[in-house]
Structures are given as C-alpha cells and as structure tokens.
Amino acid sequence: MTPTTTSLTARTAALLGGVLLSLLAGCGSGGAGDDTTEARGTRTAAAPARTEQAAVAALEGMPPVLDPRDIYAANRPGMLSPTVRGYPSRVYVPNTNSNTVTVIDPETYRVITTIPVGVQPQHVVPSWDLKTLWVNNNRGHTLTPIDPATGVAGKPVEVHDPYNLYFTPNGKYAIVMASLDRELVFLDPHTMERKKATPVPCYGVNHADFSPDGRYFVVSCEFSAQLLKVDTEKMEVIGRQKLPLEGAMPQDVKLSPDGRTFYIADMMAHGVWVLDGERFTEPALMPTGKGAHGLYVNRDSSEMFISNRGEGSISVFDFEQNRLTKKWWLPDGGSPDMGGVSSDGKVLWLSGRYHSEVYAIDTRTGEQLARIPVGSGPHGLAVYPQPGRYSLGHTGVFR
Template sequence: MRGPCVPGYTCTLCRKCLLVKTLASGFWGAALAWSFLCASGAAVAASAPPVFVLNSLEANISVIDPDTWQETSRIPTGKEPHHLYLTPDEKSLIVANALGDTLTFVDPRTAQVQRTVRGIVDPYHLRFTPDMKWLITAANRLNHVDFYRWDGKDPVLVQRVATGRTPSHLWVDSRSSTVYSTMQDSDELVAIDIATQAIKWRTHTGAMPADVYGSADDKLLFVGLTGSDGVEVFDVSGREPRSIKRIKTGNGAHAFRATGDRRHLFVSNRVANTISKIDMQTQEVVATYPAPGGPDCMEVSADGRWIYVSSRWARKLSVIDTVEKKVVRQVNVGKSPHGVWTLLHAPR
C-alpha cells in the first residue's frame, strides 16, 4: 500500500506523473497523458480499500480514502465501538459495539454496512480462533469472556466464562487451544482452555495490563502495561506462566501491532506519545517513533513502512513514516478514535 503523497516522497501515482510529463508534449500528447492518468487513477482507486477508524464517543466509523487521505464518510454503529476484526473469509469487518450490545458487519472493500447482529453482550474486544470455529469476546464492564460458535453466519453463544475484574484484550494461540485475556483492574493475565472453556491459570502482572500479543512459536506473551512504562514478557511454554522480563518502552504502554516479519512488534505508549518497536527475540526496543495525541490502536501498511495510529486525545489518525521516523500526515476524525483497520495490512 502506498504511503501519503507528500513532498519528498514518491508514490505510485507520482511515478505515473513522471510518464505523464514526458507524454504531454503538444495537444495529442496532453490528451493521451490525461487519459492515462485518469485510467490509472481509477485503477488505483479501485485497488485501494479504505482505512477505517472507530470513533468510540460518537458511535460511528470514519472511512478514509488512502489515496487522497480525506475522510469520505461516517458509518453509524452501536454505542461505543472500540475494536474491530476481520471475519475468516475476509468478506466482513466486524465492529464490536460495547455499550450497544451489537456487532456491525461492514464490507472492508466498499465500506457498505452489511448487517447488524444484536444480543452480543458487551463486546469490547474480540478474536477468532485460527481454526475458525469460535468467535470470542471480552465483556469489559461485565467481567466475563464469551464463546460464540461461528459457522460463517450468526454467532451462537455457547459458554460464558466469569473471569474477574475487567477483561480487556484477548489473544488466541496458533493451535486454537488457549485464549489469553488481560484483566485491567485486577492486574492479572488469565488463560482459558478453548476445548473445555474453563480457566487454566491466572497470574499477576504489572499495573493495568491492556493489549496482549503472542510470539509466532506460542512460547512468549507480551503484555502492555498501561499503568506503567513498558511491556511485561511471560513464558507460557510450561504448565505455569513465568514473568521473565520487563521491557521499558514509555509511559502508558497499551496496544500492539505486528510489523509483518514475525520478529518485531510495535507498541503504542499512550502517555509518552511514542511508538516503540520491539525485537521479540532479544526482547529489546530497537526503534522509537513520535506519535502525538495519545497513540492507541495501530495498523501497518502492507509494505511495513507506514504506521496508521489513532491519536486518541487529538481526534486524528496519524500517519508515521518508519524510515524517516516522523509523522507525515494527520487526518481529522471523530471523538476518541480507537480501533484502526485496513484490508491491505502487514501480516499479523
């Protein structure tokens, strides 16, 4: 996916403009160039799915054109949309409306609302199991994790697991055997066996754990400590979890997004107004980027160069160039922007 078209950067369209400039000599050359540019622009527009930003306090979604970097529309949702996730067939983007007790299904390519599923209690965060059998949601304000059987149509509630105070973010291992949930108000990490849908273990963490991310081999979990200044690393390869390291990243370490190489991980530091890049093998910070306005959820472009991050307190989507290590664009969105997604993203 191309980056923002700003001075000093060359995008696909800019390279085409060089050809247009060459062709545009005389009337017929100019006409040919204009036809080429229009056709190319149409092709580019057709191939670039939108960037979605959830506006939690406005109950809607900002739809952003990644070619013009303009907000093109707002999609109404239920109350307090916080997180979103793609269905396994990649035909629908599911928006979880926590206070609306609903899921909004949106076409990730056209931004058209497909349907609304009601009766999903307090869906704050959500994950599919890799085997595509289960949709799992965290009820943040009601203290439980729900297991919904998934057949590609409507989710059916099978089990509700009481977890303790304030389940926040979920992670499912690659074998679809365990789902992990952070407990932001009791400072815990909980593991739930997916086969039996019962809690296997719980362990204490640092202050206010938020997002959680697992290494490719399922041996390590990285937990963002929003009430502290870093990421706690747990070894979960044995019968009992072990806290093995604290990585100092910045105050308010919160959300994760993979860089796409299966080794590195971005974490947003909401209070420090930075994003850190972590090497999961060495468990060290290898790069830091400025991210103003309370960075929260992130998306990474398919080529790994651009970070799209919701600036929670500034009502903006910020675009960060990971090569130049600077913010190159900000797009106005709604109140309290949270989840960010686009179909053309780096591998998870």
Template structure:
C-alpha cells in the same frame, strides 16, 4: 462506479496546535502532521479508538467512539473517503483474512455488527455481553471472542452463522484478549488479579493464571505463536510470555502508560502505544532495543499494515490517524530489560472460571466515555511542571525521579508574586461528522494562564490477501442518532425545564438528555433533549440557565431552562467535562480533560475570557462558598489545582494517584477527595496536607455530603456499593449494595433521602438517609450518570 469514488475528496489540512492558537485560516489540500508528530495524518471523527487495515492493504477502517461512525481511509491516497454510521460506541474492530467481513463491537449497545467490506452493508447484528471492549478473531476466521468489561466474561460468536454460541465467565474485568495460532487457547488480561488468564477456547476452563502484577492491558501474539506480549499500564513495561512454559520471561521498559501493542508480520518488532507519553514505541525483539517517536495527544491504538510498509496510530486527542513508515526515524534508548523469571514447566489448573474469586485491588477501567475512558496515570510519571516564561503553553514535562518538588505554601502561590505570566491564546472546537474542517478561527479565548511554580506534596504521598474491490453499498441502519455539529445550535429548541424548589438534575448520556426529577413524586418532571452526548451540567444561581458541556463538540451550551432553548454555544478546550458556576453568576468554569486547562467563560457575554493551565486530566471542579477558590481535580497527574478566582493564579498540591470526585465541607475548611485507584476518601485541609484517609469500595466514582456536613456518601462503580462515612472521623459506617454501575449520588436538601444513578441499569435508587433502605427504584433509561440537587435560588455543580 464504486461509491467510494463518488465521495467528495477535498479535505483540509490539519494545523499544528501552535497554528490553531494563532490567527489565520486553515488551508485546504493534503493532510499534514498534527502537533507532536512529523508524519502525515488523516483527520477522522471524534475519539478514534481502533484501526484495522484490509488484508490487501488498500483501505483502513477507524472506529470513532465519540461519533458512532467508522471512517474509511484510502491508503493509496492517505485520504478519508467515507464515514459509515454504526452502533453506539464502536470500540473494537476485526477483519477476516479474506476481507469477507468486518466486525464492529459497540461498547454502549452491547453488540457486534458484521459488515461486508465490499459494500459496507450490515450483514448481521449479534448481541453479546455488558460493555464489550476487546475482541480477538481466530486464525481461521470462524469464531470471534469478545471480552465484556462489565459482564466480566467472554462471549463466543460463530462468524459463519452469526450466532452467540456461549459465554465464559471470568469473575474479573477483561482488558486484553488474544487467541493462539491453532485456536485452542484464549489469553485474557484481567485487572483485579493483575494477571493473564489462559483459557481452553472450546470449554472455557481456566488452565493457568499468569501473574503479572500491575495493570496488564493489551495482548498480542508473535506470528510463530511462541511469545505473548502484554503491556503493563502501571509500570510502563512490555512483558514477554513464553507460551510453552506460560511464564513471564522478560520485561522491557517502554513509555509511560502503554495501552496498546502489535507485532510486526515478520515477528521482529513489537509496537507499543504509550498513552502517558503520547508516543509510539518500537522494540527490537532480538536485542530488546527500544525506540520512540511522538504521535500527538491521547493515542489509543496501533495497526501494522500488511507487508509492514506503514504503522497506523489512532490519536484520540487530535482525532487523527498517524501514518508512520515502518522504517521510522526515532530516538533510540539503551535497552532496559530484565529476565524476570526462569522458564517453568506448564502446570494447567482445570479450574472453572465461574468459581474464581477476584482479588481486591484497584481497578480503573475505561476513561473516558463510560465513566471515563482511560485508567488514571500514576503521579510518579506525570507531575506538573513549574511555570515557564515561554510565549505559549508548553507540554508538561515529566519530573525526574530524583527531583524534589517545591513546597511553597498555598497562600504564597496564590499571591501576585508567583511570577506567573498571562499569555495570549485561543481555544478551538473540533469539527464533527463528515464536514471538512472549518477555516474560521474561533472567537478569542482570552489569556492563557500558566500554573504557578509550586507543587505541594501531601504527607501521605511520596510523589515519587485477497484484493478488495469497492462496489456500491446500502445505507446502514442506526441504533442511535449520530453526533451532530453545533454551528447552528443557538436558538435550537431542546425542551423546557422550569426548575422547581426540590428538583434533582441528572445526565442521561445514552439518550443525550438532561433530566429533572421531581423529588416529591419521584417522577421525571422535564427533559432537555440534545443531539450530542452531554457530559457535565451546572445551574446558575438564579436557576434560569443550564450550562452543559458537550465533550465531543468541545463546547459549552448555555440553555434557557424556562424557554427551553439554547441561547449560546461557546467553543472551549478539548474534551470539556466538569462545569461550575461562580456564586455571583458572572463566570462559568469548564474543565477540559484533554487540554489540561480550565476555560473561564464570562456571562452573560458567553465568551471565553481566560484559559488556565492546570494538571493532567482535569475531571472535577468544586467552588468555595464565597467563590474565591476553585478546586480542580487532575486525575492523571494525581494532583489538585487551587485557583484564586479573582486573580486566576494557581497553586498545585499532590493528592493521590487518581482523584476523580470531591465534596467541600459546609464551612469550606476541608475538601474530601475520592481516589479511583487507591479506593480511598481523603480529607484535605484547604491550607494543609491530607489529614486522614479511609478505604471505601472498588473504584469510587462520585461523592456527596449531607446538608449538616456530618456524613459523606460515596458510590463505588465496580463494587456497586454506597460507602457511608462519618465526616468528622472519616470512618466508614456502612456499605450498602446498589444497582449496576453506580455513577452519581446526591442528597436531598432536607438530608432525608439519597439519590443514586445506576449507569448500567437505567435507574435511580432512592434511599432513606436514616435507615439506608431503598425506598424506591425509578426507571429513567438512557444511562444516568452525574447528579445534582437544585433549588430555584441556588445553583449547584454536579456531585
């Protein structure tokens, strides 16, 4: 009997979000639709990023980026029947036309695994470039093209010999890839140029650059090969390229921040996944009529089943695969399209890609699990709403373009007269691995606090078919340990970490560690080993406890650093990231990325006592020196939420397009904010608008301030530089070259040394603050990211 049919088939229903906030167990049985959709769904593992269907339509494979596993769905039963361990960060899938192989591309381990869909056994593993993110398979299944994000190139893999044949340099960051029907042309969308590159698929020569502007992401070809479709993440449009003239001939407005695109087998419809509006859109190609249906939070990818009987949508925010009939009933809108350019004759440019010079413009890349997985959303389309009197937290509606934001001062918003209601609600964790969803409700999470009615705009921003049989398969080797649940985490030994007077803490994401660096010897002094990938860390004021957010477990770990054991696991919101500790030590604040909220955890009880609604995509937290104000950066809505910590009331201010990091002046009067799309550092008066801004490198990632408050240090992820900024004048003094993928920065307590975590080199660079020369490079491995300086008497949030 096939292994598939030996699997346990019982699964539990996915409850609606409202049901999760209410009491009562979750019933077992057939899957139902999650919140935001009325269609059946199948629960998979953490952060599904891609989905493909076997050519006979019998099974679907799902790449779970956060769980390092594939889920297998029996489409006849709409049921998950297996989870298969694979490599580190599965992100892209392709399946051969005869079902002879399935390719699984891994972002973190930089390789492609080929699996036999009959047995799910590994056939071969092929190393490709740095941070592979997108793939395209030739129509004859003989070559796999792999776009490597940080390598800024394309690897060509021979699928018959399982060998990497060659590499085509791009000089830019690939985000979408497609291959022509005859296999002769390769299309690659790139961010910096805002263009689609047309490349000779054999030689790698650049034939033409199709300028699209904005942020072109996914690509898809029509079945007849006459049209190439691209989605522009920035403008919310579907672009149609005539493959004969190699020109954009039509633009159609779709949803907010489209991220994926597929064409129906008959070529009559184009399906678009809208990340910003949490929807699936459908465009009738002939009429350009657009329709849309909600699918749930954080959709990432779409697949069209053979025969077009169903559309499968991966929903990362709820860890589901939506099963939507191809004849979906949707809201239809009047087409908004334009014939943007007259067709022109193709004019191939035989230019070697290696000599191409990238254009300097903002380049957000993956959100969220390298440095974060989705490019930030523009504020014009995702502003925060006014508070309402509803009984539960509602999805945040978009502000109409002609609606003016209110301009209530911060002081008034923080008063008790904001009309903000305190509402009941709970926060749940997400089940992990292959175990069925728990029927137990999480502990009471305290009141839900809605944001105040004020949105304060900055003066610097307008805010405007062969049959597949299932035979027994072998166990598959792993590159890294799988993500594991934490139901029994309390009491687990994770390693002692006595915090010295001059230690620097940093997160090693790939090896699932929190490490302490002795800054006197420049050696690793201690390691805390976790089963899951840590995201953020903070230390309590007494230097006894570490607080660690586990993004894919939806939890906060409380770790006794001296004893080296987990003392509590606290379920918080969805995708917890940043964490901060009140100077008094009684409260810990956790920013929940997908939940757009802050969980307030009371210590030492280790219980969530309140949940505060903030902007979209909270990613960084900064506390005032007295602990009375908490600043939360919301990267998707381009805002900052200012929370009065005693009353838990909130005021909101516009800050830019994608704020990702912040540092507070020593006197607490000025907040410095790094924006990853604008590529700027802004100075924001805590009770006024933006004072000034300075241009820095490409995609600023982390920010630190010197102990005397005179200098700012900003690491820029894509340009791989350190911007040194004079804080009083906000002028850039110098740009210093760094290692690959700088992701964290901290200044030693005496201000003499700067420490930078180089994510893709597995190193920490030690620089002299005076000369800015590199004093040492420390091999630490494991993908170091966020950093903080810690003393025994003072806890700090990661910078």
C-alpha cells in the same frame, strides 16, 4: 475505572528491585534519540531465545503454520488471500464518543466517508474468513457488519457487551470479550448466535492472543491486573495470575514470531510484560514509555511497534536482538493507541485516542506522514485488507 496511583508490593520490590524503579523513571523522560535506558530495561526482562518450535498437534481444523520458526510467515507484503484481493485499501476508525466509523483512503490520507454505527464503538475487527468487518458497539450491545468490498454497513446483530472480538484459529467460534459482564462468550462466527458463555474470575477482559498450536490463548484483564490462560477447545479458564505490580492495567497481547513468548502492554506499568505462555509463570516487566497500549509486528517479523499512549511515542522492539532499539516521538504530541500496519509494511496507522485524530507513521524512520482529523475518541482502527490467510480478530491479527 482507571487507577490514579501505583505502588510496588513487597513481593514485587523483591522481584524487580531498585533497577526496575530507575528504568521506569528513565523511560518517562527519554528523548527521541535516547535508546540506552530502554535497551537495558529489555535485557532485564529477557525473553527466551528464538529457536525452532517442537512439533505439536495443532487445534483440530486450524490451518497448518507455514513456518514453525515464524507464525507470521503468511503476513509478508503482497501475500493477500484471494478473498481480499479485490477489496479497496482503507483505514476504518471507530470513534467511541461519536458513535461513528471514519473511513480513510490511505493513499491520499483523506476521509472518504463516515458511517453511523451503534453506541460506543470500540474496535473494527476482520472476521476469520476475511469477508466481514465487525464494529464492536460496546454499550449499544450490537455488532455492525461492514462489507469491505463496498464499504456498506449491514444490519446490526445483537450481542451483549462486545468490548472486543476474536476468532478461534480453526474458525469454529467467535469470542466476545464481554468486559463488564465478566465473560468470554463463544458465538457462531457468521450469525453471532451464542453457543457458550464462560465466566471469568477477573474484571475487564479486553485483549488476547493464541498459542502457535491454537490450543490455548492468553487474555488480559485490565481492571483487576490479571492474566488468564484459556483452553480453546474446552472453552475454560485453565490458568490465572495476578501481575506483580499493584495498580497494573494490562492491555494488548501479542505472541512473538517464534511462538514462545507473549508480550502484554500495560498502560499503568508503562511497559510490556514478558510472559512464558506454556509455563504461565510470573512475567517480567520491560519498560517502554508512559501508557503502553498497542502491539504490532512488522511485515518481516523482525520488529514490534509499541504505542505509548500517555506520552505520544512509539517504542521499537527488535526480536532478534531481544531489546528496544528505537523510540519515535510524535511531533506536537498525541495519544497513539490502537491500529495496524499497512499491507506493504511501510506505514504504521494508529488512532489518537484523546486528540480526535489518526497518525500515519513511516515504519522505517518513525517520521509522521499524516495527521488526520476524525471523530471523538478514536480507538481500535483496522487497516484493511492485510496479508494473511485468516484473522484471529482484534484490529487485525493475521496468520
């Protein structure tokens, strides 16, 4: 399922040339203090400058954006919704090979309990209304609800091939990323009753993020090196493109604070694709490190953390400077994968996919604060609760 070799096509070589090849090589061997190579790579794939968004009619029913210059303006420390203020702070870790969810107290770094769930849990996903955590049991074909107020799991709901789960910005639908079924399945967000299944022209739909107005979303297809653009209201694919690197394997998708640029991590291109979502033109590659996988914006919308799963590092991208500024290496190695930022913004939590552990990392210094043993194959962990008015899904994309 995972490509073992990558090669540039003739078109890609013409596009990126020898500069990109040298950058890719440089990122793989950089040390903890080596930021120069990465900064050059970012300038090669420059994103649009941060400017104020023009007024656009939003998706009907979507809560208005608080600040058109920053779609994450509702995600500041302490800005918890009244819905979640009474919830205990926890880290929920789905262990894909153990069929369990490990629950961690982030204050003590201790495991509180382990919850049995379905077969191959991939992600723990906060619901749009913030009241439920849904465990995506991919091969068990179920979603297990967890009450974040009590930590108690409820009765599983049958949903086929739920690799990942998102919610439309107006809360009207849940969207299952049915990776092997090659579908986007739109469901009732509470009962998970199927409303519409949209076939997709690619393999391995897995991650997504929405435009500032909520009218479309960009989807990554990891097994066919493609990106899709989907009309939210019509629930139809309106754009498709092949990534310009043979063997590419796109993963997490994240929108820039100014709403103009989509970033797509790629674990085989060892970097992040920089995409103009409106024009949906061919993206450029920003090398970060081996096995780039997860993307997480900090609490003041100034930086984005990029987990490089294949080399045990985290790259830090500065939105204002439009470049990579830091690279942190986990002591004793590791496989940093998916996760989220703590409510106060001080800690980045990431699962260690191949090491049966979870990492707590200081977001200011990159220091490893804790390394916690969990089950086998930890994947899309959720830090909960977090600031924000509603959830778009995945491990916690809040606006």
